[in-house]
Amino acid sequence: MAKLAVKLLANAVVVIGLSMWFGDADFLSALLVAVVLGAIAYVLGDMLILPSAGNTAATIGDAALTYLVIWGASAMLDWNISYFDIFVIAFVVGVFEFFFHIWLLQDGIPGRKDNNGHAKFPAQR
Numbered sequence: 001m002a003k004l005a006v007k008l009l010a011n012a013v014v015v016i017g018l019s020m021w022f023g024d025a026d027f028l029s030a031l032l033v034a035v036v037l038g039a040i041a042y043v044l045g046d047m048l049i050l051p052s053a054g055n056t057a058a059t060i061g062d063a064a065l066t067y068l069v070i071w072g073a074s075a076m077l078d079w080n081i082s083y084f085d086i087f088v089i090a091f092v093v094g095v096f097e098f099f100f101h102i103w104l105l106q107d108g109i110p111g112r113k114d115n116n117g118h119a120k121f122p123a124q125r
Helices: 002-022 027-053 055-076 083-107
Strands: none
Touching: 002 027, 002 055, 002 083, 027 055, 027 083, 055 083
């Protein structure tokens, strides 16, 4: 559960901070977007894509998901944020996710029943 908290906190810092800096997002709406994004990314990227397709695919998936969620949120919430700014946020999240995935693969993914104590890198299976 601590790993999920680290992911949510890191994503919140990046998404809230950069969306408020680049655009005119308010704290509460940015927080809501960060929590929703973190939860979806954990289930899709960390629990599904990472064990089956590896770190690169999961990192690209998380960055793409970040881009799409922030793009959609900015349109719905009327944030004044450019496509390039959204790309920067997605890139920063992707860099964090790359190293976060390495940590998950070393110790096992919380919530996965098939870890058997420790997950292995897909190439080592």
